[in-house]
Amino acid sequence: MADEGSASEVTGPIPRVLLISAGASHSVALLSGNVVCSWGRGEDGQLGHGDAEDRLTPIQLSALDGQDIASVTCGADHTTAYSETHMEVYSWGWGDFGRLGHGNSSDLFTPQPIKALHGVRIKQIACGDSHCLAVTMEGEVQSWGRNQNGQLGLGTTEDSLVPQKVQAFQGISIKMVAAGAEHTAAITEDGSLYGWGWGRYGNLGLGDRNDRLVPQKVSTVDDAKMVMVACGWRHTISVSSAGALYTYGWSKYGQLGHGDFEDHLAPHKLEALSGNVVSQVRSLSFHSTLLVW
Numbered sequence: 210m211a212d213e214g215s216a217s218e219v220t221g222p223i224p225r226v227l228l229i230s231a232g233a234s235h236s237v238a239l240l241s242g243n244v245v246c247s248w249g250r251g252e253d254g255q256l257g258h259g260d261a262e263d264r265l266t267p268i269q270l271s272a273l274d275g276q277d278i279a280s281v282t283c284g285a286d287h288t289t290a291y292s293e294t295h296m297e298v299y300s301w302g303w304g305d306f307g308r309l310g311h312g313n314s315s316d317l318f319t320p321q322p323i324k325a326l327h328g329v330r331i332k333q334i335a336c337g338d339s340h341c342l343a344v345t346m347e348g349e350v351q352s353w354g355r356n357q358n359g360q361l362g363l364g365t366t367e368d369s370l371v372p373q374k375v376q377a378f379q380g381i382s383i384k385m386v387a388a389g390a391e392h393t394a395a396i397t398e399d400g401s402l403y404g405w406g407w408g409r410y411g412n413l414g415l416g417d418r419n420d421r422l423v424p425q426k427v428s429t430v431d432d433a434k435m436v437m438v439a440c441g442w443r444h445t446i447s448v449s450s451a452g453a454l455y456t457y458g459w460s461k462y463g464q465l466g467h468g469d470f471e472d473h474l475a476p477h478k479l480e481a482l483s484g485n486v487v488s489q490v491r492s493l494s495f496h497s498t499l500l501v502w
Contacts, residue, residue, distance in 0.1 A: 232283035233338075237290075238267065239281050245270040245290060253286045254318035255302030261318065272319045273299065284308060284336035285390075290320060291331050297322040298331060298343065306339045307370030308354035314370070325372045326351065337388030337440070343372065348382030348398060350375040358391045359422035360406030366422065377423040389440030394447070395424060400434025402427040402447055402476070410443045411474030412458030418474065429476050430455060447476060454479040 224240035231237075235249035235256060246267040247256040254261060257270045277294035287302030287309060299320035300309040307314055310323040330346040340354030340361060351372035352361040359366055362375045382398040392406035392413060403424040404413030411418055414427040429435065433449035440446075444458030444465060455476035456465040463470060466479050 230283040233285040237281045245273045253303035282334045285338040298326040306355035310353045335388040338390040342386045358407035387440040390442045394438045402435045410459035414457045
């Protein structure tokens, strides 16, 4: 158990769960009453309780009490949270490759604000295995962390220890981003789909298996406008404004949903859900779930 005063079990009336996120071996939830709790593997500090202990049940993350947290997002072995009121992005956990954004590769066992993002109004945060991205309210994208396949979109393969603006989106307003293990996807406000990073399995949707160091626009079926995107480890899912679902990338286990094990190098409409309207697609770390109505 954690030291008394540093973390406590969530007790009292059952709070309402507002947001959830899952990493490789840990989980985080944002509850009503501005409560953040975490549980699971804690070896790299990803639970934020000030130590490296595992937690078998949800424990309130007292370091974020009173910070008015609006979102929580897990990477594989690190975690981020955003305070809307204070305009701060916090990160903690495994710091290798600079994935915490603090200018070094040190692990952190309690949440710390990322100085480079202080005062920035954040619309959304996405975390992959070892890299993170933040979309600002103005539609700009900042990225940081591991970059060996260009997944930061900065035009290089050098890791970034602090958030950097993705210059390729200058003049383009981004609606949302999604991060896989080593690739990234984005949707613009006008419905265009972009991919970059590791492309060996066609998971960028660009018609080949090449990596991309900067965001590249994806040609979509029937020029469909996209509204949502989620990344798995080696595959990607997007949803059009008409509610149609498209998948592409690796299909060794049938994860593309087309009834076979064939990789697709470009977005391929999922006929099994033709006639259904997909209203939400969510990526929890690398594991995508979707709700269909």
